[in-house]
Amino acid sequence: MRTTYRMRAGRFLGVLAAGLILLGVAAIAWAVGLPGAVVAVFLVLGGLVALAGLGILLRPPVLLKLGKDRIEVRGVKTEWTDVTEVGRVETTHGEALALRTKHKDSSVLIPVRWLPPGRDEQLAIDLRERLNAAHGYTIWDGTAGEDADRAE
DSSP states (O other): OOEEEEOOGGGGHHHHHHHHHHHHHHHHHHHHTOOHHHHHHHHHHHHHHHHHHHHHHHSOOEEEEEOSSEEEETTEEEEGGGEEEEEEEEETTEEEEEEEESSTTOOEEEEGGGSOTTHHHHHHHHHHHHHHHHTTOOOOOSOOOOTTOOOO
């Protein structure tokens, strides 16, 4: 099963705003009486940027993908068996989820504020479950194992 987490759409509201500002500049250029070519350039550019902003708001960029065998964070793929620990850390940009790997100095940070509100807890649960499954860990239910299942 593959799970995809996307960035918070509100982070990209500025793209739509920039497009609307360019459309406003086109309207002002037309009202002032600038040549039609100038108005057309601002109109086309503003329209394209506004449409791109709407597209990004409707479908924000992918932050990470959780697969059965690997995790992909912003395009960087890491096997689950290489991940040793998942935890929360404080960075200069706020709280982040850190994936520590077997490779020295290659932690992967996932900024919590890039996620939509409330998705950070679900992501932490998904990361913990997939990390446990990759390393063969199960949650002990408090019962004794079967007789055939002896510890060595």
